[in-house]
Amino acid sequence: xxxxxxxxxxxxxxxxxxxxxxxxxxxxxxxxxxxxxxxxxxxxxxxxxxxxxxxxxxxxxxxxxxxxxxxxxxxxxxxxxxxxxxxxxxxxxxxxxxxxxxxxxxxxxxxxxxxxxxxxxxxxxxxxxxxxxxxxxxxxxxxxxxxxxxxxxxxxxxxxxxxxxxxxxxxxxxxxxxxxxxxxxxxxxxxxxxxxxxxx
Ligand code: SF4
Numbered sequence: 001x002x003x004x005x006x007x008x009x010x011x012x013x014x015x016x017x018x019x020x021x022x023x024x025x026x027x028x029x030x031x032x033x034x035x036x037x038x039x040x041x042x043x044x045x046x047x048x049x050x051x052x053x054x055x056x057x058x059x060x061x062x063x064x065x066x067x068x069x070x071x072x073x074x075x076x077x078x079x080x081x082x083x084x085x086x087x088x089x090x091x092x093x094x095x096x097x098x099x100x101x102x103x104x105x106x107x108x109x110x111x112x113x114x115x116x117x118x119x120x121x122x123x124x125x126x127x128x129x130x131x132x133x134x135x136x137x138x139x140x141x142x143x144x145x146x147x148x149x150x151x152x153x154x155x156x157x158x159x160x161x162x163x164x165x166x167x168x169x170x171x172x173x174x175x176x177x178x179x180x181x182x183x184x185x186x187x188x189x190x191x192x193x194x195x196x197x198x199x200x
Contacts, residue, residue, distance in 0.1 A: 045082060052086060055100040056173040059197050062100050063089025066107075080107050142166060150190055167193030 048067040055062045063086030070076035083103040087094035096103075106112065116134035117126040129137075149165040168186045170179070179196055186194050 048081065049078065054173040055096065055103060056171060057099045060091060061173065062086075062092035062096055064096065064100065064103060066103075080104055083107075146189065161190045162192055163190035164192050166191060168195075170194075170196040 045067050048069050051066045051068065053064050053066055055064050064083055065086050066080055067082040067084075068078040068080045070078040072078050081104075083096075083101070085092050085094040085096040085100070092100075115128045116131060118129050118134070118137070119126045145166050146163050149163065151160055151162040151164065154160050168191050170182045170186075174182070182196060183194075
């Protein structure tokens with residue numbers, strides 16, 4: 001809708017608006033702002049701890065910021081309350097796809113695996129074990145298998161040092177440096193089957 005407003009008409013209108021605003025203030029509406037503020041929800045990220053991490057879902061490896069409440073130095077349990085993309089991360093610059101955006105539910109899921117488990121021979125169920133025991137068992141099994149199956153030379157007598165009976169899965173939720181060190185260790189001991197990805 002076009003309004004034909006002359007300069008004189010505009011000044012009259014502006015003057016009326018100013019009078020109305022002044023009158024509202026005189027009637028006590030200056031406190032309206034305080035009243036509105038009383039209903040404004042406090043920022044939920046106030047007094048949270050920010051922790052930078054990497055989304056574990058895919059090889060894009062987007063940077064995330066985890067916001068948790070609870071001061072662990074005071075014996076409190078840290079509780080994750082919010083996850084968002086890391087605007088300073090060179091990969092995603094603050095963005096996250098729907099999977100990454102839902103990371104909080106993954107972290108807080110009651111069915112999330114948080115400790116190593118073992119299914120012992122003959123058993124029909126997994127039972128929790130300590131990390132020490134788990135790592136000792138893995139190291140023992142790897143050593144025994146490598147001693148028994150490492151192929152040091154091929155049919156032509158050329159040294160190859162292939163270890164094909166054990167594979168290694170690593171996650172992409174690491175820095176480049178960690179991934180590089182993992183690659184060097186795995187290839188250094190002869191493992192051929194190796195995937196450094198987040199599908200694990
Ligand atoms: S946020 Fe999405 S694209 Fe980024 S690493 Fe996670 S799953 Fe991959």
